Amino acid sequence: MKLLLKTFLSLLLLASTSFAAKTLTEENITKVLDNVKIAKEHKSIKVMKNYFLSRTSVSLTDQNIETSDTTRLTFDEYKRHLSKKWKNVQSNLIEIKERSFSIDTNGKSALVKTTLVQTVEVNGIKTAMTIYETTGLKLVKGKIYINYYSARNMLNTAMRVN
Numbered sequence: 001m002k003l004l005l006k007t008f009l010s011l012l013l014l015a016s017t018s019f020a021a022k023t024l025t026e027e028n029i030t031k032v033l034d035n036v037k038i039a040k041e042h043k044s045i046k047v048m049k050n051y052f053l054s055r056t057s058v059s060l061t062d063q064n065i066e067t068s069d070t071t072r073l074t075f076d077e078y079k080r081h082l083s084k085k086w087k088n089v090q091s092n093l094i095e096i097k098e099r100s101f102s103i104d105t106n107g108k109s110a111l112v113k114t115t116l117v118q119t120v121e122v123n124g125i126k127t128a129m130t131i132y133e134t135t136g137l138k139l140v141k142g143k144i145y146i147n148y149y150s151a152r153n154m155l156n157t158a159m160r161v162n
Contacts, residue, residue, distance in 0.1 A: 020142025023107025029137055030099070032144045033112065037094050043086040045079050052146045053138070059150040078149075091121040097130075110137045119161060130157040 021028050032051055039047040056075040061068060073081060086092070095117045103110040114133040119126055136148030 021139055021144055022142070024103050024110045024137060024139050024144065025107075026101050026103070028144060029101065029103075029110055029112060032137070032146075033099075033114070033135065036146070037096070041092050041094055043082075043089065043092060045082055048082075049075075049079065051144070052149075053140075056146055057148050061150070061152040062155055063152055064155045088122050089120055090124070091119075091126075093119040095119075108139045111135070112137065121162075124162075125160060126162040127158050128161045129159075130154045 036048055036051050039045075039051075052075050054075055056078075058073040058075060058078040059070060060073065060078075060081075061070040063069075096114060097117060098115040100113045101110060102112070112133075112135045114135065116131050116133065117128055118131055119128040121127075131154065132152040134148070134150040135146055138145050138147045
């Protein structure tokens with residue numbers, strides 16, 4: 001029985017390491033970013049945090065035609081920010097419009113620029129807004145993590161959609 005258990009655990013360990021990324025690619029980066037997007041849509045910080053390093057730097061900018069206000073946060077501060085922000089959100093739909101990749105030649109880090117439209121429903125009112133994201137990713141022991149995240153909310157594009 002012990003031998004069977006050891007064999008099973010060895011196979012499980014071997015299987016999990018075979019899925020580890022050796023380098024960053026557009027495909028494996030997209031999978032991570034899509035998982036984060038889904039976690040945001042479902043307002044799940046618990047799932048989201050699996051893809052961020054604890055020391056991730058976050059920069060949030062609200063930009064209007066004439067003004068720009070930027071807040072810099074640690075990842076813990078960002079989690080608290082999202083918890084407060086999501087309290088009154090009934091639905092949160094994120095649609096990717098465009099994504100460009102810049103992967104380092106060593107395949108260990110990348111920068112991804114994404115244009116998206118986010119439609120948020122608060123108190124029965126749906127509002128859509130264009131957001132420009134920049135995400136820095138790093139490969140650590142075969143797992144892809146976000147180590148930098150920046151979102152620029154274009155307030156002048158916000159419009160009620162219902």
